[in-house]
Amino acid sequence: MRKNFDIPLIRKRLGETNGKKYWRSLEEIAETEAFQDFVKHEFPQGADQLLNPVTRRNFLKLMAASFALGGLAACSPTPAEKIVPYVRAPEEIIPGKPIFFATAMPLFNGASMPLLGESHMGRPTKVEGNPDHPASLGSTDAFAQASVLTMYDPDRSQIITQAGLLSTWSSFVEAMRGELDAQRSNNGAGVRIITETITSPSLVSLFQDVLSEFPEARWIQYEPVNRDNAREGAVMAFGEDVNTIYNFEQAEVIVSLDSNFAQFGPGNVRYARDFADKRRISEESTAMNRLYMVETVPSATGTMADHRLPLSTAQIEAFARALAAELGVDTEAPDTLSEVPEGWIAAIAADLQENGGQSIVIAGDNQPPAVHALAHAMNDALGNVGQTVVYTDPLEGNSINQTEELRALADDMDNGRVDVLLIIEANPVYNAPADTNFADNIRKVPFRAKMGLYLDETASLCEWNVPMSHYLESWFDGRAYDGSVTLTQPLVNPIYDSHTPHQMVAAMIGQSASSDYDLVRNYWSDELGEDGFDTLWQQSLHDGFIADTALEEKSVSASTADIPAAEAAEGSGLELNFRPDPSMWDGRFANNGWLQELPNPISKLTWENVASISPATAEALDLTTGDIVEIRYRGRSVEAPIWVFPGQANDTVVITLGYGRTLAGRVGTGLGFSAYGLQNSDARWFETGVQLNQVDRGYELASTQTHFNMEGRHLVRAGTIQHFREDPEFVEHMVDHGPFDENLSLMPGWEFDSYAWGMVVDLNACNGCNACVVACQSENNIPIVGKEQVLVGREMQWIRIDSYFEGELDNPAAYSQPMMCQHCEQAPCELVCPVAATVHDAEGLNVMVYNRCVGTRYCSNNCPYKVRRFNFLDYGDQTSESLKGQRNPDVTVRIRGVMEKCTYCLQRISGARIQAKIENRRIQDGEVVSACQAACPTKAIYFGDTNDPDSEVSKMKAQPHNYGVLTELGTRPRTSYLAKFRNPNPALEDPSAHEEGHG
Amino acid sequence: MQVGQTDKTSVVEFPVVEPGHTYRSIGEKISNVVLNIHTPLGWVFAFGTGSILLMMYLISVAYLFAYGVGVWGINIPVGWGFAIVTFVWWIGIGHAGTLISAILFLLRQDWRTSINRFAEAMTLFAVVCAGLYPILHLGRPWLFYWLLPYPNTFGLWPQFRSALAWDVFAVSTYGTISAVFWFTGLIPDLAGMRDRAKHPMLKFIFGGLAMGWRGSARHWNNHQKLYLLLAAIATPLVVSVHTVVSFDFAIGQLPGWHTTVFPPYFVAGAVFSGFAMVVTLLIPIRKIYHLEDMITLRHFDVMGKVILTTGLIVAYGYITEAFIGWYGGSQYELFLIKNRFVGPYAPYVFGLIFCNLVAPQLLWFKPLRTNLTVMFILSLVINTGMWLERFMIVIISLTADFLPSSWALFVATPWDWSLLIGSIGLFLVLLFLFVRTLPMISVFEMQELLHKQEHGH
16 A cells, blocks of 8 residues: 555665666656645545555546646745845736846855846746856856756655655654754753755854754764865964955966866856956957966866966975975975976966965865965965955854764764764765765664755665755855855745755754744844844845855964974875866766766766876876776775876876765766765875776767867967967968958858847856856756767757867867857858758848758758757657746757757847837847856856947957857858967966967 | 661670560560569569568668657767668669660660660669658658648748758659659550450559550650650759769768769769669579570670779779869868778778779679679679768768867667668569569560561661
8 A cells, every 4th residue: 555655665766777768757756756745735534545556547546636736836836925036026027028036056165156046937947147246246157057957856855754654844843853852861962963064144043052952962064075174274374264265356376286266166156257357368458367277187277277287186285385485485395396397386486476465376175284274374475365365254154174073973873872863965875985884874873864855875864854945945045255145035935845954953943833034034133133124134135145244354374383294105106086076066966967968177078977097197007098997995996987188197096076876866876986985084085005907998988079189270279478469460370271252152241230149259268167058058948868868979068168188198288169059151051951940040140940940960960060959869858847847938948850059049139139129229238148158157258249349249359369260161150269378487488489380 | 776786796795685586475575474473482582581671671760750860870960871871872773774774775775675674663663762761861750841842831942052952853853754764664565464464453454554555656656756755854864863962962061072073973873883783683583584585694794884984983083082182282171081091980981992993893804794693792892882982971071070079970770770771671672573563674675676686677
């Protein structure tokens, strides 16, 4: 009877099935769960009857109810509380027009990313950056863009369960309160709460209430990619933890010690923008900052470097010591730096000193504390503190060493000191270091409850599971990288029977009936005073953040006294490095198909992780891409495919976290291998002495690009800034053929007398971070295709970021070039379509008429840029009920057999045109912003009317370093590129040696 | 006109009809193939094989329609795969028929008589096989009729600048003219069959198809005029169809496609493969039906010469392509040529060179031209080579074009192969049904030829 709906059984079934069938069967399962919920709440007296073993009649009833419910789920009303739209009041809802609400997403180390959520008739479909907040300035990163899909994920945890059986919030609260009450006698000594990093002031205050009720209870914050090292480094330098904010807009010289600051970490979007702003080149202004990148594995930020040096993590510490010593910091320089080219340290030090107060030394979170402390000392010595480097109190309300705390918890659990364990969001069973034996230890806790978005690895070992609301369904607050308080407003009522962490923690202290809205609002009304609070609250919700709450600058002085002396290099052999995955981060995004299919910024790998090694190491170990190796360390081992990564440091193996999930959902389960299985809590980011043994070969890795050599073609045009200063025309001259003769045709050219839309991509700003790719996917209803289809070259993303290597194999320059439909004025695709399904419009757009397309694919064959995408199979999932809500209603969902491609976000152009017509005016410059342009953290994409000489895009196109790709074919592309420049240090490289030369 | 006698030695050595035949014996021998109740085992074997392959074809098509063209190995950048390769291959094969029946008719080549009917039928069925591919390869095949110019509520014509739209006209015109030409030639023989048939049902069917042919002088006069006119109409089509098919590639700007040498080189290649296919089919059929006295070694000798000649034109095409690739100075073209010979598909290219350039050189020698084992194997080799040639043009060019970032390989799936092999089944079934139900050699033309041989006019 009831066991037909056994959740563990379903979970098991989910784990066992694969492929297409898997999708369908799970969909059924998901709906059945929803149905149970429906039955239980609506018809308790009829529930048993309906849950009888499946007869045909019951089956039909069940299906009918499931369908009805599925329909309801897709049109949840807007929340009952008053939420404030960003632009217009709710009564102004115009069907077909989206409304934007300010909200914020908790991301790296709990720091929030301020966003605007786009709501179509009560359905959030996309997010944009919040232009008013300094952390975003209107841009986002790939994770924020992809977060919408997670909300609609049909695999989310949907209903409260106890030991796999359906339950309710009130029974859960009762059970939890019962357990807690039993702990009162010993002051809650057996109570442990695990969360991820919490920056929310209101939640921290709730936790303090809990801890005052249970003084002996412990609240542990843990996420695997944490800032423990940064914290310990700060403690080492200043005696206390601080949050470091960098002002890249003032930095002329930057030394990054393995910090991928432009892509990841709090403030990533702002840092990317500020960094790129210092690299915007025009004929008039050729000033440019300079980045020295010392890193183990090529990163998006590393592709922007003017000088890049691959070093193993251990060597980076030595490098930091040498540089610090050179800068006059009181530390001992290492005797030898075999891997660092002669003169580097001195040249960098001189460059930094010359730009004292206008430079930054930044250390990556993977670096040991000593490197962080040295970076602080170097910034201090250079006079950067207070200028380019600002310190504040830490963002999190309760700064702890997360790994230490987790290890202590594992010990406590092992020794039976934990009776009640509440886990909110964290997934330590999956992502705790292997030596904590978390999965074994957690079983020793009598009462375990988990609140989370998914029924994940940790949830599977917990008796109680409470679905957590997605941030787009929650009231929440948090701190952005600068400490300013952001407010998260829900855009939709929770789709499932979910609650927020606020409600969970409040329930622990007997406030189970409180709504998340009240909990957040009441905290702030207490905090800010009742006087005029209503107005302030309205304004803050509208803005997405509470004004003037950024943390105050803190004055600290760095000391090097506590920095331990350099340890003698322990052992030799390969160094194993762990890195967060650029798409999966720590694994939390595993069930997000957009991110799974998002190519790695440089290697372009999708759907799995690899063990990457440098070409020289591959040669030495006789390994090649596609070999399967067993990585063995301290008695533990995992099997991983090898990827040979040009530009990686020699004698290192880099593996990324976030894969090898066993209970992620239909999309993410069983992909790749889990790096956590090798991680030890005493050395989280790198260890020396790892062994690789080849066990197999010929494994196929799904990369969206297989050829990284430009073959001498001038696709990405690059040079030194010095060269550009001397000869601004040199980019234009990098061609193989003479310029295409525009007068070859006997026919007069088309006149575009209204608007002429065009785009410019600044390669000097683009770091290949992928935000545009996901933004495009979200805006344009682009499906994912799965690993098998990526393997055969059928990925659907409209933007692909081409990656090219140039120069020596061991440390090549890596270029990123976003490539999407170029909207050629003489489009080769249009000529060959036999049914006129791709045509030109009056404004010069190459438009695709999906309804007319019969799918000959001739257009794609004739496209020299190969930017067209074809629905070889029925990729657009048209049946999953919950996914329908995510779709942008302004964009057609394409069926099988239809060609598609970048439209320059035609729907946005149309929207602006309608508005302009209503107001009887022309579309203004900046009114049409394509999805990729809006998302781009570095503002590398310009879009607008090229007929307007004053538009930003026209000005860019007039630059001497503006060029079109393959213009010698006479395609006259509307998209053009601004060349990429390097600003090498004259002391390290003769700037007059233009290796690229004239074509 | 007695053009056929210019090469007297050859005629004496290898006559087009063995001596000893009378009008009656010719008529009976040919019509007996159809009217005889006994079916030779060879036919059953060939038809049975064809049916099995046809079944595979139908399954492949059903699967294709159910799931989409994604069941094949095509991708971005290789948007066209086996479907287009095989389409061009079949169209090429179809060329021999019209060339034999129309051009050689106008040139009064008497040796064409005993093989023209068969070659025309082969053309027709090859066009059927070819013509289905462009529909099957569509992403949305149920909308294929949008490629036709028909009045519709969209108010839309096809896009006439596209070579695919030209293809529709070229192939459909070719198919229509071939069918009409073939049927016109059949009328007098259908009447003969009507007269010879015993079974009333057969009499009725053949009688209907003969459309009242009585063999009067006026009938003959009209028939011969019409036939001549149709031959004149069909002649330019021999050149135009494959020229237009070559435009599919030549108007594209892909390196390896964008070349002006394609029209003549495609036409020569088509005739080359068409004749090879005629040889492939005639050798077993001649054996099964004991037609050695009507399809003589002379035919194979002449066909061998045609194959050799067209093969040399094709070779010239390859050389020109490679030369221009270098001489043109475009790095994309140069890369393409290099990629063909050292790239991942180099074995295909070398296979093609062996099949199309090296192997046909055997045909310089008359003993080999008249050795049927050699001819049979060679014809298979040539048709393989011609398929590889289209593979090289269509697929290899697409795998590596302008932007290296988008380069990708094409790997055929089992469904690619099943549809290719299955289409041979469709061809065989149609061909052997024809052999069993209609006179495969033109009776009246053979009788006319006999008359000419005996009377010299």
